[in-house]
Amino acid sequence: MRRVLPILAMVLLATAAFAQGPMGGGRGPGPGPMAGPGPHGPGLGAHEFREHLVAPQLLLRNQLALGLTDDQIETIKKLVGESHSKTIDLRTDLQRVTERLGAIVAASKVDEPAALAASEEAMALESQIKKAHLALLIRVKNLLTAEQFEKAKALR
Numbered sequence: 001m002r003r004v005l006p007i008l009a010m011v012l013l014a015t016a017a018f019a020q021g022p023m024g025g026g027r028g029p030g031p032g033p034m035a036g037p038g039p040h041g042p043g044l045g046a047h048e049f050r051e052h053l054v055a056p057q058l059l060l061r062n063q064l065a066l067g068l069t070d071d072q073i074e075t076i077k078k079l080v081g082e083s084h085s086k087t088i089d090l091r092t093d094l095q096r097v098t099e100r101l102g103a104i105v106a107a108s109k110v111d112e113p114a115a116l117a118a119s120e121e122a123m124a125l126e127s128q129i130k131k132a133h134l135a136l137l138i139r140v141k142n143l144l145t146a147e148q149f150e151k152a153k154a155l156r
Helices: 004-019 046-052 056-061 070-106 112-143 146-155
Strands: none
Touching (some): 056 070, 056 146
């Protein structure tokens, strides 16, 4: 039981974080599995990610200031829509798995194999969501000119 509770807490916290929307709701990516030095070794911190990627919402709120073309705007909107479609399904699945895991650990005797299997399933879904968000940010960045990217960083 002591091993399962930290896993459940982690899954629930991750679920709450993803419920806020893609990568912090437009403030750029937040900490995640690739963030900061930690128990898994050094990695990119959140500040380093923000330095290299920009949220599509920031770009769409500042279209004129950035000099985005109509084609860039349409492509960004299309990419955001595709990402949202993909992640909404994943988030729904994650919520279902998290609820199932909660029910498993709430029992007076926890079925450890079932709890661990559900936690693995939840973590796999979280990984897919994070990968989809990162892919969106990369694709959006690749649409920008160097000048547009620098202007976007300054607007942040």
